[in-house]
Amino acid sequence: MSRFLRSSLGADFGYTPGEQPTDDGGWLKLNSNESPLPPSSTVAAAVAEAAAELARYPSPVAEPLRSALARLHVVEPEQVFVANGADQVLDCCFRAYASPGDTVVRTEPGYSLLPILAALFSVRDEPVALHPDGSLPPGFAVRPAVLRVVVNPNSPTGHWIPPAALEARLWEASGIVAIDEAYCDFAPASCVPLLPAHPNWLVIRTLSKSHALAGLRVGYALGDHALIADLNAVRDSYPVDRCAIAGAMAALEDRAHHRLIVSTVIRERARLSDRLAGLEWRVEPSQANFVFASPPPGITAAAVATRLREARILVRHFTVPGLDAFLRITVGDARATDRVLAAVSALNG
Numbered sequence: 001m002s003r004f005l006r007s008s009l010g011a012d013f014g015y016t017p018g019e020q021p022t023d024d025g026g027w028l029k030l031n032s033n034e035s036p037l038p039p040s041s042t043v044a045a046a047v048a049e050a051a052a053e054l055a056r057y058p059s060p061v062a063e064p065l066r067s068a069l070a071r072l073h074v075v076e077p078e079q080v081f082v083a084n085g086a087d088q089v090l091d092c093c094f095r096a097y098a099s100p101g102d103t104v105v106r107t108e109p110g111y112s113l114l115p116i117l118a119a120l121f122s123v124r125d126e127p128v129a130l131h132p133d134g135s136l137p138p139g140f141a142v143r144p145a146v147l148r149v150v151v152n153p154n155s156p157t158g159h160w161i162p163p164a165a166l167e168a169r170l171w172e173a174s175g176i177v178a179i180d181e182a183y184c185d186f187a188p189a190s191c192v193p194l195l196p197a198h199p200n201w202l203v204i205r206t207l208s209k210s211h212a213l214a215g216l217r218v219g220y221a222l223g224d225h226a227l228i229a230d231l232n233a234v235r236d237s238y239p240v241d242r243c244a245i246a247g248a249m250a251a252l253e254d255r256a257h258h259r260l261i262v263s264t265v266i267r268e269r270a271r272l273s274d275r276l277a278g279l280e281w282r283v284e285p286s287q288a289n290f291v292f293a294s295p296p297p298g299i300t301a302a303a304v305a306t307r308l309r310e311a312r313i314l315v316r317h318f319t320v321p322g323l324d325a326f327l328r329i330t331v332g333d334a335r336a337t338d339r340v341l342a343a344v345s346a347l348n349g
């Protein structure tokens with residue numbers, strides 16, 4: 001980094017993504033919560049067709065995708081904001097609502113991008129510790145803040161708060177409440193039906209997980225017309241490119257493939273969780289597309305991550321106190337589960 005970088009950011013500033021191997025040497029990549037299945041077979045053709053029009057700018061509000069998402073969630077198109085992934089939607093929430101010196105409240109543990117955005121926007125980052133079962137403490141709602149972000153199901157734990165419980169806790173929250181539902185399709189219910197009662201809520205979703213489009217970069221927010229107008233006021237000129245709009249439309253239309261991705265993950269999540277528990281691992285209940293689990297005494301999570309890497313299996317180990325005893329393992333397909341379980345069983349041998 002150069003000496004010109006804002007000194008407030010610190011020397012090793014930046015989001016650390018899961019390792020992305022550059023060789024194709026048989027890696028099993030379970031470190032970024034990507035889909036175990038490829039996207040719908042209709043996506044590639046839709047992207048290729050859109051590529052013929054690349055001389056023209058796309059729709060600044062990502063039409064016709066915005067209207068397709070509105071139909072899906074039974075809201076009006078003006079209640080949908082589409083951007084370059086859920087990460088950029090979160091970034092736009094900071095752009096729209098957080099001035100330097102303001103307070104943004106988030107949960108701990110929670111999504112590791114949020115403190116980075118707080119530093120980037122020079123806002124006061126106030127983490128609130130979740131209860132061990134993943135529920136929200138009362139303090140989360142009452143602390144003064146311009147923006148509070150809750151991830152549900154949470155990452156990296158996989159814990160899920162039922163919408164009614166979340167609503168009971170957040171009823172009196174001031175400022176904007178952003179509910180990041182990146183993993184919601186793997187959980188029993190969404191907060192979207194609660195939006196009409198909460199004009200200060202935004203629900204954030206992504207096509208990266210349950211539609212297998214992490215590489216295309218499409219995320220969106222749903223909320224009151226006025227909030228969506230705020231996000232549009234601060235967005236990039238054209239946040240979603242033509243290929244992404246077309247590919248996302250194709251993926252949304254293939255409902256059967258979406259259901260297959262979700263059902264595969266839910267089935268394998270149960271199998272992976274049960275088998276790890278049977279091997280004396282502590283496994284947190286997950287409603288997401290990953291499992292957060294701690295190996296039994298005798299071997300550390302860091303050592304397991306290293307051994308799995310030697311077997312060309314990548315999982316996520318966070319070196320943060322409180323999380324460092326656990327591994328976050330993305331749920332793969334049946335063969336991936338078998339391979340992880342075989343590698344973990346071999347640790348005992």
Ligand SMILES: Cc1ncc(COP(=O)(O)O)c(C=O)c1O
Nearest residue numbers: 085086087111155182206208219
């Ligand atoms: C909680 C959470 N929100 C948002 C994202 C990013 O989603 P996108 O790929 O749409 O930027 C992730 C990615 O892993 C995530 O874990």
